[in-house]
Amino acid sequence: xxxxxxxxxxxxxxxxxxxxxxxxxxxxxxxxxxxxxxxxxxxxxxxxxxxxxxxxxxxxxxxxxxxxxxxxxxxxxxxxxxxxxxxxxxxxxxxxxxxxxxxxxxxxxxxxxxxxxxxxxxxxxxxxxxxxxxxxxxxxxxxxxxxxxxxxxxxxxxxxxxxxxxxxxxxxxxxxxxxxxxxxxxxxxxxxxxxxxxxxxxxxxxxxxxxxxxxxxxxxxxxxxxxxxxxxxxxxxxxxxxxxxxxxxxxxxxxxxxxxxxxxxxxxxxxxxxxxxxxxxxxxxxxxxxxxxxxxxxxxxxxxxxxxxxxxxxxxxxxxxxxxxx
Ligand SMILES: [Zn+2]
Numbered sequence: 001x002x003x004x005x006x007x008x009x010x011x012x013x014x015x016x017x018x019x020x021x022x023x024x025x026x027x028x029x030x031x032x033x034x035x036x037x038x039x040x041x042x043x044x045x046x047x048x049x050x051x052x053x054x055x056x057x058x059x060x061x062x063x064x065x066x067x068x069x070x071x072x073x074x075x076x077x078x079x080x081x082x083x084x085x086x087x088x089x090x091x092x093x094x095x096x097x098x099x100x101x102x103x104x105x106x107x108x109x110x111x112x113x114x115x116x117x118x119x120x121x122x123x124x125x126x127x128x129x130x131x132x133x134x135x136x137x138x139x140x141x142x143x144x145x146x147x148x149x150x151x152x153x154x155x156x157x158x159x160x161x162x163x164x165x166x167x168x169x170x171x172x173x174x175x176x177x178x179x180x181x182x183x184x185x186x187x188x189x190x191x192x193x194x195x196x197x198x199x200x201x202x203x204x205x206x207x208x209x210x211x212x213x214x215x216x217x218x219x220x221x222x223x224x225x226x227x228x229x230x231x232x233x234x235x236x237x238x239x240x241x242x243x244x245x246x247x248x249x250x251x252x253x254x255x256x257x258x259x260x261x262x263x264x265x266x267x268x269x270x271x272x273x274x275x276x277x278x279x280x281x282x283x284x285x286x287x288x289x290x291x292x293x294x295x296x297x298x299x300x301x302x303x304x305x306x307x308x309x310x311x312x313x314x315x316x317x318x319x320x321x322x323x324x325x326x
Contacts, residue, residue, distance in 0.1 A: 010054040019205040020181035024055035028132040032068045037136040039087030041190040052192040060097035064113035111172045125179040136187040138165040180204045
């Protein structure tokens with residue numbers, strides 16, 4: 001039974017992820033009724049929430065919800081502040097979500113606060129922050145059966161208040177459902193329930209699915225030239241332009257001629273030959289290594305060159321030759 005439900009909820013959250021971009025850890029806005037019921041049914045807040053959404057959660061309590069919780073508390077005469085209610089978890093477990101609705105940032109009605117966070121823009125209903133709403137019907141107060149007239153009157157007043165609170169809680173859920181992409185958790189008889197997609201959410205999901213389907217169909221031909229250019233520029237996946245063969249896989253037509261031609265290899269030999277000659281002939285003359293041509297010439301002239309030297313002709317070549325000799 002429980003396995004079946006968890007599978008259903010995992011599927012549901014997956015739809016919220018695909019359609020609305022929800023990601024764990026999920027931000028969950030808890031209202032005062034929810035906290036009260038979690039306490040009444042002795043549920044473990046975080047584990048119960050995480051079982052429900054099948055993922056890590058980041059629970060949040062708005063300032064206005066906190067104000068609603070503390071407003072119902074009696075005042076501690078010692079501190080002059082309301083008693084901390086048992087059903088309010090410590091801020092380490094349930095951090096405060098700061099909200100500001102007016103210049104003085106005074107708390108407003110809890111329901112208005114929650115709805116303004118779920119959909120910041122009242123017209124364009126969109127749950128931009130990807131909040132989950134966790135709510136509940138208000139707890140029914142136990143009243144002792146007293147036949148006293150005054151007690152009876154008080155009971156009637158309480159019942160009226162309860163009825164009003166119940167209507168408000170239901171109203172919150174109805175209005176939250178009208179915002180597409182708001183997962184709603186509520187407590188129902190000691191069980192946390194994740195509501196199925198609301199009709200507006202379902203409509204958005206179907207729209208997304210239709211878009212996916214449309215991508216697969218061929219696009220209609222653009223009418224204007226500009227549109228045609230735009231379409232041509234756009235890269236359509238799967239559509240390839242007719243191009244020539246891969247240049248890397250084709251033999252070059254000139255390659256054979258180059259191989260047979262004597263141009264390349266002899267030139268290479270020339271180079272190496274020159275350097276070899278340099279190494280053998282003018283070993284100590286490191287400066288001359290950069291200019292093999294002149295050296296080669298010099299080497300060829302060496303025999304004749306000495307003769308010149310003997311003649312006493314002053315030249316740079318002669319100086320260098322003398323250096324080599326010495
Ligand atoms: Zn608020």
